[in-house]
Amino acid sequence: MPVAHLQDIALPVLGGLIGGLFALRAATAPRMQKAGDAFEPGATFLFRDSILVDASPGACMLVGAPPEAITPQTLAGALEPRFPGLAKVLSDPEGGVLTAALGDSTAHVTPFRDSLRISITDASDCAAKPAVGNGLVRRELEEARTIARLSAVPIWQVGGDGRIHWANAAYLDLVRRQTGLPDPVWPLPHLFGRPDDPNPTGQDSRVCVAFNDDVLWFRVHAATSDAGTVLTAWPDDAAVQAQEHLSAFKLALSNTFAQLSVGIAIFDARKRLVLFNPALTDLTGMDARHLVALPSLNEFLDRLREIKMLPEPRNYHDWKARLNDLDGASGQTLSETWPLGDGRTLRVRAQPHDNGSVAFLFEDISSEIGLTRSFRAELDLSYAVLDSLDDAIAVFTASGHLASANRAFTELWGDPALESLATETTLRDACAIWQAACVPSPVWADSDGFAARLAGRDHWSFDITTRAGQGLRCIVQPLTGGALCVRFGDRPVTPTAMSDRPQKIPA
Numbered sequence: 001m002p003v004a005h006l007q008d009i010a011l012p013v014l015g016g017l018i019g020g021l022f023a024l025r026a027a028t029a030p031r032m033q034k035a036g037d038a039f040e041p042g043a044t045f046l047f048r049d050s051i052l053v054d055a056s057p058g059a060c061m062l063v064g065a066p067p068e069a070i071t072p073q074t075l076a077g078a079l080e081p082r083f084p085g086l087a088k089v090l091s092d093p094e095g096g097v098l099t100a101a102l103g104d105s106t107a108h109v110t111p112f113r114d115s116l117r118i119s120i121t122d123a124s125d126c127a128a129k130p131a132v133g134n135g136l137v138r139r140e141l142e143e144a145r146t147i148a149r150l151s152a153v154p155i156w157q158v159g160g161d162g163r164i165h166w167a168n169a170a171y172l173d174l175v176r177r178q179t180g181l182p183d184p185v186w187p188l189p190h191l192f193g194r195p196d197d198p199n200p201t202g203q204d205s206r207v208c209v210a211f212n213d214d215v216l217w218f219r220v221h222a223a224t225s226d227a228g229t230v231l232t233a234w235p236d237d238a239a240v241q242a243q244e245h246l247s248a249f250k251l252a253l254s255n256t257f258a259q260l261s262v263g264i265a266i267f268d269a270r271k272r273l274v275l276f277n278p279a280l281t282d283l284t285g286m287d288a289r290h291l292v293a294l295p296s297l298n299e300f301l302d303r304l305r306e307i308k309m310l311p312e313p314r315n316y317h318d319w320k321a322r323l324n325d326l327d328g329a330s331g332q333t334l335s336e337t338w339p340l341g342d343g344r345t346l347r348v349r350a351q352p353h354d355n356g357s358v359a360f361l362f363e364d365i366s367s368e369i370g371l372t373r374s375f376r377a378e379l380d381l382s383y384a385v386l387d388s389l390d391d392a393i394a395v396f397t398a399s400g401h402l403a404s405a406n407r408a409f410t411e412l413w414g415d416p417a418l419e420s421l422a423t424e425t426t427l428r429d430a431c432a433i434w435q436a437a438c439v440p441s442p443v444w445a446d447s448d449g450f451a452a453r454l455a456g457r458d459h460w461s462f463d464i465t466t467r468a469g470q471g472l473r474c475i476v477q478p479l480t481g482g483a484l485c486v487r488f489g490d491r492p493v494t495p496t497a498m499s500d501r502p503q504k505i506p507a
Contacts, residue, residue: 043120047072050116062120072116079120081140083107090116153235154218156188159228164188171233178211192220192233206236250275262363269356271297271324283346283362284309297324297358311338328352337365345369391489398482400427400451412488413437427451427484438464463491 043059045052052070063070063078076087086107089096095109108119148155154171156164167175167188174191175184192207204221217240218233253275257264263280267273273294281288285307295303301320304310313319326332334350344366352358386393386406392413394405402425413433428451435444443462444450460476471491479485 045070045075045118047116047118049114059120072118075118079107090118154191154233155230157228157230158190158194162194164190165228174209178209180212192218192231204234206240207233262361265291265300265360265362267297267300267358267360271358273297273300274357280362283364308341309338311340323350323358326350326352326358328354328356328358391487393485393487394430395479396427396430396484396486401425402427402430403483409488430486434464438466441465 042056043062044054044056045059046054050071052067055067055070060067060070063075065074065078072090073087076090080086082105083098086098086109089098089107089109092109093111095111097109098107099105106121108117108121110117110119148168151168152170154168154174156167156171159165164187171188171191172184175188176182178191179185179189191209204219207218207220209216209218217236219236219239221232221234223230254277257275257277257279260277261279263283264275264277265273265280266275273291273296276291280286281291284304286303286309290303298320301310301323305312305316323334326334328351332352334348336348338346338348340346344364347363347365349361349363350358351361383404383406386404387408389406390408392406392409392411394409395403397403414437431451435450438444441464443464458478461473463471463473465471472488473491475487475489477485477487
């Protein structure tokens, strides 16, 4: 075939192929919204092999970039502030739906084969403002920088390489104070130590930073992220000083309590033992290791019961519950005497406080109980001796009140004399009783004057006759301390009857 004829055939075919390529490019190229195009709510992006092949009107304006520069990664970076987690959803083969952090917009990510479709619904507010995502990021970044710069507490970031990548002005001021340099040199020193494992238990750590002229305490909080660790140091000097003062106060109390013979056990509002002294172990015999473990009040009482240092109450559980319910605000207290099996006696007092804590005092009163018993025995012996005498005897105190009387006195003058012990009848009242029970006699004069004469004489005796005809001799004798003993006995029988005239007892 001639060459000219071949050219006539090839040229139209080549022209058709070139035209088809341009038509295919025009069909597959993403469309850009023109200024005069009508805006449609929402935006749609279609990617094939990570290349943008189609986009709805206004979609490129939402990103603020030309079509050839838009990839799934750049789209995620632009819309991530509005749709947190978009980058993760884009990498998910199943796709997903995200809701905007602000507003009602949603992002639908739909993958199929080698294509990826991203649809933003109700995005008209975003499309009207080109590059709104980047603007939000820049605005948030400026606000974050301003907040960090004006913060009074040190904030810094440590990267994965262990170096400080960023620090705010407060941290830089501490670096200048420690190094003495006007301009800190990077990499910055770790003033608070290296955060190899900054917060393994979720608790803040307390760090001391030494300077040339002072020592400062800080409470350091660490938060980890993919970019590294962000640390914040809060001043903690006031808390440290308060804790030191509290420790010193507790030490002073402990030293004071250690010198006391009274056992002390203090329980806090949770009814947990917080303080005790050595005398508690001496009095109760409780093992110090058990007390150092800081038992609860119930455990403490149960242990006393186990070692037989607690007298068994009628209802142990009710008694223990009553101790736990002691309320200082209502003025409730407890005072009990515990007789122990070894012969000792303990006085136990519980003093609750308004904050819910309670203090127990254990005091050995065995000597006091023994002395009281001995005194009571001697007193009973004295009463027994007085009751064995035939004469009626009454003893009046220096203030003129009846202190004691024997059985013969009660039998002679009747029940009123016995009742006077309870009613605190005075010597004047007793004289009135005696005068009423005896026949008239000049010795009585009047009861008031007679009582005054009795109290004012050293020794005095006189004879009286009861209305029953019994003759008595009354002997008045002063005792030590201003007390007065009045004794009534049978009148002595003499050849010549004695009159009722008072007679002085021979010295």
